[in-house]
Amino acid sequence: MAPILKDEVDIVIPTIRSLNFLENWRPFFEPYHLIIIQDGDPTKVIEVPKGFDYELYNRNDINRVLGPKANCISFKDGACRCFGFLVSKKKFIYTIDDDCFVAKDPTGKDIDTLTQHLDNLTKPSTPYFFNTLYDPYREGADFVRGYPFSLRQGVPTAVSHGLWLNIPDYDAPTQLVKPLERNTRYVDAVMTIPKGTLYPMCAMNLAFNRELIGAAMYFGIMGEGHPLGRYDDMWAGWCTKVVCDHLGYGVKTGLPYLWHSKASNPFVNLKKEYKGLFWQEEMIPFFQSVVLPKECTNAQQCYLELAKLTKEKLGPIDPYFHNFADAMVAWIEAWEEFNPPANAKTESA
């Protein structure tokens, strides 16, 4: 099957290890453009398997491109991937981790995650009224009796959150107490996460509409030099869900699955994420209480409001959140530099 939306997608991969996993994805990814974010030592040479069309950025590149704003891009944490979201010019982003592989569906067929994500993103979501047959726009499903006809056109989908067979995305404590736990359950469903409900967004198999929500898909300041790590995608998931709810966009979770053969060490992970385990008991109520002003009509404006509220409401927890809020503003400044509004271009022409 021809690669769908080939010129409208960038695949963003953060790596501090190796890109050999791309061989496994070649049938699905080779036609698409890759944006590789090389974390860690920039002098290390990361081999990109032959035949892929890519651009690669290491820390020196990030510092060169962003100057002082480079501080808003994490170092020694998968959060660095959001630099790829910033420099992309495409409508859709698919981001995947380098320890993820092609999974098989129950019929034994290789799962083309990218095509399923694009299908999720190009069909509407239903955040205002739950459809008990799940995604009504999928082949073989529909709205059920009692579903209001006034809501059946749905809303634009901004995020498609895929899942994982084999190693689930567990936090370090769970991973430590359940080292042999494997996810073997393939649930054949895609569903919209209802408006007003948050969820733990994992970035290892994630796609989104960059034009709708890209400005809010910031992964924060994590890793080296910061008291928190591995909460990058969680933070971005809470922010983007609040923004999607405000702007009337949908977030879907479920298919596609990939095979996760986790490479990270639970003891190292615990050191990175432990503060998040108790801080999230305050972060979640914060996000649940956020009301964005009606004057915020796009993701950038919503995000700047979230930065203000982060400083005000989470700042008292730890000075880290003051720096975090400043980094959120720097991210939007960088975003607007790389993604000037269309009319700004004609003015300067």
Ligand SMILES: O=c1ccn([C@@H]2O[C@H](COP(=O)(O)OP(=O)(O)O[C@H]3OC[C@H](O)[C@H](O)[C@H]3O)[C@@H](O)[C@H]2O)c(=O)[nH]1
């Ligand atoms: O310092 C780092 C560490 C990792 N990466 C890259 O990020 C990707 C995820 O890393 P890894 O697979 O080791 O972590 P997991 O525990 O399996 O991943 C979960 O938690 C961290 C992230 O939020 C991730 O999305 C979650 O699934 C991988 O590509 C590493 O090479 C890095 O760039 N720098």
Ligand SMILES: [Mn+2]
């Ligand atoms: Mn992993």
